[in-house]
Amino acid sequence: MADRRLRFELQELALVASGAVPGALLRWQLVERLGPQLGVHSAANLLVNLVGCFLLGFLSGPVPHRTPLMLALGIGFCGSLTTFSGWILDLASLEQQGQSLGALVLLLTSLGLGLLAALGGRACSRRLFRGRQP
Numbered sequence: 001m002a003d004r005r006l007r008f009e010l011q012e013l014a015l016v017a018s019g020a021v022p023g024a025l026l027r028w029q030l031v032e033r034l035g036p037q038l039g040v041h042s043a044a045n046l047l048v049n050l051v052g053c054f055l056l057g058f059l060s061g062p063v064p065h066r067t068p069l070m071l072a073l074g075i076g077f078c079g080s081l082t083t084f085s086g087w088i089l090d091l092a093s094l095e096q097q098g099q100s101l102g103a104l105v106l107l108l109t110s111l112g113l114g115l116l117a118a119l120g121g122r123a124c125s126r127r128l129f130r131g132r133q134p
Contacts, residue, residue, distance in 0.1 A: 015068055019076025027081045042090035045083075046110055050117045052082030057118035061125025 027048050034044035059066065059074045087110060094103035 015071035016076040019072040020080045023077035023080030045086050049082045052078040053114040053117035054121040057121025058125045061122045062129040
């Protein structure tokens with residue numbers, strides 16, 4: 001029984017890891033490439049986080065094979081793609097530079113658009129997989 005449980009946990013770990021590495025690499029590349037084009041890294045971080053919010057919202061809907069997908073894409077990929085600590089660092093940097101209004105705008109924009117992206121992802125999932133149960 002313990003051997004079976006360990007195998008199951010290792011399978012779950014493999015699913016999370018299979019999504020985590022591509023998510024981290026994609027985040028790194030997007031922020032490095034989009035940051036200079038958008039003028040600031042915080043805008044690139046916001047964009048990347050919104051993509052992750054949309055995907056998590058999508059996965060929270062009635063997606064077939066949801067558990068393995070949530071492990072690989074939700075926890076692994078989106079967990080590495082999006083980052084709370086990076087967002088907080090952007091807010092702290094703006095505050096430290098004396099841009100309190102910019103920090104407040106980033107905070108409210110991130111929360112508002114993040115919620116809308118997650119709701120939009122869930123709505124897309126429900127429309128695509130209409131009538132299916134998660």
